[in-house]
Amino acid sequence: MSANKRRKISSSWEVRDGPKTRSRTFTLETLPPEVLEMVFKYLPCQVVATSARLVSRQCQLVATSVLNGVFISAGHRLEAAMLRTESRISQLKNETDVLAHSRAFNILELIRSQYKMLRAVTWRYTHPPRPEKFPRLCFYAGSLLDELNNLLYLANVRPAALIGPNGPDTVVTAFFALCKRFMNYFEKVSERKLNRSALVSGCKAIDILDCLAEGRRVVGFRLTTGRGNRGSILCMQLRYVMRRAWFTCLEVPRAVDETSWRDEQRFMHLRLRRLVGSVNEHHYEAVHYDRERLMHTKRMPLPRIPVSSTYSGYGEYGGQFFYYGNMNRSAFANKFHLAPESEDYEADDRQNSRGISKFDLTISVDLRCSPELAPFLVRSILKSDDFDHPRASHNPEIYMKMKVSCPGSVANRLPGNFIWEQKACKRSHSY
Numbered sequence: 001m002s003a004n005k006r007r008k009i010s011s012s013w014e015v016r017d018g019p020k021t022r023s024r025t026f027t028l029e030t031l032p033p034e035v036l037e038m039v040f041k042y043l044p045c046q047v048v049a050t051s052a053r054l055v056s057r058q059c060q061l062v063a064t065s066v067l068n069g070v071f072i073s074a075g076h077r078l079e080a081a082m083l084r085t086e087s088r089i090s091q092l093k094n095e096t097d098v099l100a101h102s103r104a105f106n107i108l109e110l111i112r113s114q115y116k117m118l119r120a121v122t123w124r125y126t127h128p129p130r131p132e133k134f135p136r137l138c139f140y141a142g143s144l145l146d147e148l149n150n151l152l153y154l155a156n157v158r159p160a161a162l163i164g165p166n167g168p169d170t171v172v173t174a175f176f177a178l179c180k181r182f183m184n185y186f187e188k189v190s191e192r193k194l195n196r197s198a199l200v201s202g203c204k205a206i207d208i209l210d211c212l213a214e215g216r217r218v219v220g221f222r223l224t225t226g227r228g229n230r231g232s233i234l235c236m237q238l239r240y241v242m243r244r245a246w247f248t249c250l251e252v253p254r255a256v257d258e259t260s261w262r263d264e265q266r267f268m269h270l271r272l273r274r275l276v277g278s279v280n281e282h283h284y285e286a287v288h289y290d291r292e293r294l295m296h297t298k299r300m301p302l303p304r305i306p307v308s309s310t311y312s313g314y315g316e317y318g319g320q321f322f323y324y325g326n327m328n329r330s331a332f333a334n335k336f337h338l339a340p341e342s343e344d345y346e347a348d349d350r351q352n353s354r355g356i357s358k359f360d361l362t363i364s365v366d367l368r369c370s371p372e373l374a375p376f377l378v379r380s381i382l383k384s385d386d387f388d389h390p391r392a393s394h395n396p397e398i399y400m401k402m403k404v405s406c407p408g409s410v411a412n413r414l415p416g417n418f419i420w421e422q423k424a425c426k427r428s429h430s431y
Helices: 003-008 033-041 045-050 057-091 095-126 142-157 170-194 204-209 261-295 329-335 343-347 407-411
Strands: 010-017 020-027 216-224 233-243 245-251 310-317 320-327 360-369 397-405 417-425
Touching (some): 033 057, 045 057, 045 142, 057 095, 095 142, 095 170, 095 204, 095 261, 142 170, 204 233, 204 261, 204 397, 233 261, 245 360, 245 407, 245 417, 261 310, 320 329
Antiparallel strands (some): 010 020, 216 233, 233 360, 360 397, 397 417
């Protein structure tokens, strides 16, 4: 660091001892880590991430600890804010206040959904189960953390500030856009540098699927005791159902330069993340509409009926072309010419008397891995949720098989099944 920059973060003072004068200069580097951490906690996260973190090696370590801690603690604060808002609703008497707090609670549900996806993307790198394999990454999105702290503050002080004319306020939608940009950048740059095998990324695909608001089911769970040099092994079978969704894979000519395992996995995680995000968005749209409709009285405005919405995405890599997406209930009703008041509309994509094919996308996952590579939601069950002192196996291994079944693709004469596997052990860096 140059002398000019160092002077900006230093201060000096003089002590007069009789005829002698002693001068002492203090910089951030001379402060103990505990004191430095206290100082950083009083600064905006954006300042810590973009300025203080770059001062020195010690400042980088302390700033990483502070920023990662802020992100993890934000999840607990978010849950507390939701409980507080929910308890207020039951105590309010005025219908206008009840409606405002109910809408604020709906928005907090959307924020929680976005937070869970952020955690699924980053936690394995900000709190690695095997820190000796690569340095702990920093949750360097300081502005994102500041925006999240601001939203939590508004939820506790002025819940109505979260509500816009037609849904979430602009401050909330701006936060969602910032989250998506950060996750794209983190996966493309930060994660790609470290993700050398499935022993690093672990069960990230399952972490993403676990962000589904509904449709997750644990079919089997077993933890075997290790023998010899082998540690304990976690065996799980999971099933995820996404309503009115599709996921199709077509074989196409393979480009010469599309041989990177890292990019192949990154694009798969990106597809799952976008699909889960769209399914959750349409799910909460229907839940919030039904919730507000049940609360409706003569003196309250009618809730707005959700408009037809369809999301679709596509991408090609490594000789495979993927097409995926989902639709909300209104779009499904329009597609099959169902009246909103009919029983078929209420049952939407379920099999009914009119013979409409079932439109559920099913993803079945078979998992066999070492406990430290387990999904986030299982860590508390395995008693390995201590981020700072994880217990690692001597010879870690992982095998995951994801089978996708899409009746909607079959109905359109497209391949209805797709299998994606990844496996690795300590002696193998690829699959």
